[in-house]
Amino acid sequence: MNAEELLEIATGAVCRAPAQCAVEVFISHSTDVTAKVAGGRLEQFHTSDSSGAGVRVIRDGRLGFAGTTDLTPDGLRRAVRAASDNAIGIADAAHVLPEPAAPAAAPLLLPAGWVSAVPEAIVAAAFDLDRLTMAAHRDVQRTAPVMVGQEVSRTAIASNLGVRCAHERSDAYATVSAVARRGEERQTGLGFSLHPDLAGLDLEHAAREAAWRSAGQLGAVKPRTGEAPIVLDPLATARLLAAIAPALSGESVHHGTSLWRDLTGERIASPVLSLVDDGTLPGGPATAPVDDEGVPCRRTPLVEDGRLRGFLHSTESAARAAAGTRSTGNGRRTGFRSQPGVLPGNLHVTGPTTPRRELLNGAGDALYVLDLKGAHSGVSTVTGDVSVGVKGHWLHGGEPAEPVRELTLATSLDQLLGSVTSIGDDLRFFPLEHSVGGATLACGPVPLSGA
Numbered sequence: 001m002n003a004e005e006l007l008e009i010a011t012g013a014v015c016r017a018p019a020q021c022a023v024e025v026f027i028s029h030s031t032d033v034t035a036k037v038a039g040g041r042l043e044q045f046h047t048s049d050s051s052g053a054g055v056r057v058i059r060d061g062r063l064g065f066a067g068t069t070d071l072t073p074d075g076l077r078r079a080v081r082a083a084s085d086n087a088i089g090i091a092d093a094a095h096v097l098p099e100p101a102a103p104a105a106a107p108l109l110l111p112a113g114w115v116s117a118v119p120e121a122i123v124a125a126a127f128d129l130d131r132l133t134m135a136a137h138r139d140v141q142r143t144a145p146v147m148v149g150q151e152v153s154r155t156a157i158a159s160n161l162g163v164r165c166a167h168e169r170s171d172a173y174a175t176v177s178a179v180a181r182r183g184e185e186r187q188t189g190l191g192f193s194l195h196p197d198l199a200g201l202d203l204e205h206a207a208r209e210a211a212w213r214s215a216g217q218l219g220a221v222k223p224r225t226g227e228a229p230i231v232l233d234p235l236a237t238a239r240l241l242a243a244i245a246p247a248l249s250g251e252s253v254h255h256g257t258s259l260w261r262d263l264t265g266e267r268i269a270s271p272v273l274s275l276v277d278d279g280t281l282p283g284g285p286a287t288a289p290v291d292d293e294g295v296p297c298r299r300t301p302l303v304e305d306g307r308l309r310g311f312l313h314s315t316e317s318a319a320r321a322a323a324g325t326r327s328t329g330n331g332r333r334t335g336f337r338s339q340p341g342v343l344p345g346n347l348h349v350t351g352p353t354t355p356r357r358e359l360l361n362g363a364g365d366a367l368y369v370l371d372l373k374g375a376h377s378g379v380s381t382v383t384g385d386v387s388v389g390v391k392g393h394w395l396h397g398g399e400p401a402e403p404v405r406e407l408t409l410a411t412s413l414d415q416l417l418g419s420v421t422s423i424g425d426d427l428r429f430f431p432l433e434h435s436v437g438g439a440t441l442a443c444g445p446v447p448l449s450g451a
Helices: 003-015 073-085 119-136 203-215 234-248 250-255 315-320 356-361 413-418
Strands: 022-038 041-059 062-068 140-159 164-182 185-195 226-232 274-278 299-304 347-350 367-373 385-396 399-412 420-424 436-438 441-449
Touching: 003 022, 003 041, 003 073, 003 140, 003 164, 022 073, 022 119, 041 073, 041 119, 062 073, 119 140, 119 164, 119 203, 140 203, 164 203, 185 203, 226 234, 234 250, 234 274, 234 347, 234 367, 234 436, 250 315, 356 420, 367 399, 385 413, 399 413, 413 441
Parallel strands: 226 367, 347 436
Antiparallel strands: 022 041, 022 140, 041 062, 140 164, 164 185, 226 441, 274 299, 274 347, 367 385, 385 399, 399 441, 420 441
16 A cells, blocks of 8 residues: 555544544554575565554543554544543643644655565675675674665554645665674674665675774773773764753653753753754655654754754643644654654754864874764763763774773763764764764763773
8 A cells, every 4th residue: 555545544534533532543554675694694584564553532631542453444443432442541731633734845755666676686685785794804704694674664644633644765774793803802893874775775885884893893902091082983973862862852851851951042062063853854764744643844953053952842742841832743653553752853963064084184092982882771861971881993193093992981961062072074874773863073081981
């Protein structure tokens, strides 16, 4: 089924719903084809085709929800009835559905004439990436594993308030973990590529990246405790943003779990650093005309020149915030069986950029941080404390030198974000938990705990 057919089904369901309730039907349909290769052998080939609907009913301020995989008229009628029966909790004025609005002018997510990749092409791409990674460096001994796939997702949303919207998109992805070995020492490194179309994946870049991240760490030593300027790799920056994203959520503000809840207008980062969430960004992994409530996606400045400007909101979190607050188009679901929550949609760093090579040349004797370990649990969005593992290498004259391991970055978000001195021109997105993009960040001296 295409997106317009899903919308016709959703519209029919809300038109048959009881008029005295606010009713919303969200339908998703996705197909996913994935090939997994390791050691030159096809370990797994997986295809999936799933669809379902999530129904929200609001009656007298009480919210009910039900999910179903039965998209027939009778199946959806039963789901609406079940959601209505579940609307028995405490009445809450924040239980509201969005009013209809024109979708954002997002770029085409499935260009005219687009054809899904055939399974044979996906398997061939996985073998190509495995071969390219093995050839990228003499110390790379094997891959563990390579994954290449393509997902096509279609979404439709209709409500009896008048919301009618549908869209579809394609996402191709390639990831590889390279294992480098020298003697008894082993190091691993990841490589990635994302693109709407399988043919657009840069397999050679992913292979070189995985080889560089693994082989470049061979011989790593544990340095002494001290302070040093650092340079965050785009992946490390993206992991940091994924960790701090909850602090930029209106839900966290409502629950009192964001350290920035009372700091709108205040400086929370370096003047060179800005953070933006942009659901209309061309090529972004979360780009769409509307969010999962039918609210138009948009560009939302969160931090401008180091000052906090606002938070991300769904329809419900906006209703709980100060008067006049509106959804930012960040009501997103993790599946048709989940209700919308506040999640980022292409959250990334922005601001005046410096060419990456120029940034590295000007970094001096800094520590280049390839990746952050344990950022999800090691960054507290309640207290602002930061304690994360670091791996990387020293920079001398802008070039990688001695690799390091077993190092801990122990600081605070205030100090870390406040120490940013320049932003690279190499923004890219990664297949992390949230749709976040990172660029190279040069930062001033921060505490590093080692030997």
